Amino acid sequence: MTSFDQAGSAPRPQSLMLSFFGIHVLGRDTALSSSSLIDVFARAGITEEAVRSTLTRMVKRGLLERHRRGRKTYFGLTPRAVGVLQEGHDRIWHTGAVNRTWDGTWTLVGFSLPEAWRSERHDLRSRLVWNGFGPLQNGLWVAPGTVNVPEVVAELGLDSYLRVFQGAMAGAPTEARTVLRTAFDVEAIAKGYEEFLARWGADADAPDHDDETGALVRQLLLHTDWLGQVRQDPHLPAEHLPEDWPAGRAEQLFQTLARRYDGPARRQAADTLDMITLGAPQE
Numbered sequence: 001m002t003s004f005d006q007a008g009s010a011p012r013p014q015s016l017m018l019s020f021f022g023i024h025v026l027g028r029d030t031a032l033s034s035s036s037l038i039d040v041f042a043r044a045g046i047t048e049e050a051v052r053s054t055l056t057r058m059v060k061r062g063l064l065e066r067h068r069r070g071r072k073t074y075f076g077l078t079p080r081a082v083g084v085l086q087e088g089h090d091r092i093w094h095t096g097a098v099n100r101t102w103d104g105t106w107t108l109v110g111f112s113l114p115e116a117w118r119s120e121r122h123d124l125r126s127r128l129v130w131n132g133f134g135p136l137q138n139g140l141w142v143a144p145g146t147v148n149v150p151e152v153v154a155e156l157g158l159d160s161y162l163r164v165f166q167g168a169m170a171g172a173p174t175e176a177r178t179v180l181r182t183a184f185d186v187e188a189i190a191k192g193y194e195e196f197l198a199r200w201g202a203d204a205d206a207p208d209h210d211d212e213t214g215a216l217v218r219q220l221l222l223h224t225d226w227l228g229q230v231r232q233d234p235h236l237p238a239e240h241l242p243e244d245w246p247a248g249r250a251e252q253l254f255q256t257l258a259r260r261y262d263g264p265a266r267r268q269a270a271d272t273l274d275m276i277t278l279g280a281p282q283e
Contacts, residue, residue: 013050019224022085022223029076033276040269058075064076098247107144108136112161131147133183149162176240196225204257233247
């Protein structure tokens with residue numbers, strides 16, 4: 001079942017793979033065999049061909065590295081992937097979905113790139129969106145809070161084309177709520193949380209999943225779906241959002257289901273995954 005229970009985009013195999021490694025490998029010096037990954041992902045409706053091509057692409061992108069043990073191939077995380085997954089873990093479990101601690105600070109990034117630099121412009125905008133920025137007007141992007149822009153644009157080679165400002169930038173007659181609604185699609189963000197609640201609400205009322213009911217797959221789909229939601233949310237300050245903002249309810253549902261699936265899913269993983277400890281002597 002690669003699609004979610006109700007209307008919503010089917011998760012991409014790479015998103016599922018990253019989530020799976022984030023749950024079962026992050027923080028451990030281990031690697032998983034391709035055969036056991038094929039077995040697990042088959043339960044989620046992902047074909048062997050799709051798993052193999054996803055693993056190959058992730059190796060080429062520097063997210064996974066291969067390890068040979070006899071005739072078997074295992075895949076472990078690269079330092080780059082560890083950074084990506086740790087950021088996602090922190091976003092879910094530490095930062096949270098509701099921003100109740102905003103101090104009124106904004107980070108603004110202004111840029112003007114040569115017209116022919118379409119690829120560079122796309123890469124810069126993608127990095128900004130990923131890190132909570134929205135377009136306030138042409139060439140001027142804004143994010144609530146203090147953002148480490150040099151870290152965001154690292155390796156793009158565009159520092160000399162950027163102008164970065166931080167502080168309480170919203171002054172009369174501009175209000176913070178106006179900035180949010182200009183730079184971000186607030187309604188679409190809220191809709192994403194509402195759809196998450198609709199997709200997973202029935203699971204909260206269902207009996208607990210045991211080892212035979214697919215907790216491993218449900219856990220994978222849940223984490224992938226939730227991370228997708230919070231990554232689309234630039235952590236907008238709660239004080240300037242509608243009182244019925246759904247992020248808190250959605251986060252509570254995620255945490256409830258994540259705790260429910262954790263034990264059964266880990267038992268299934270222990271029975272299913274072929275795992276090696278990296279750095280250990282080879283037999």
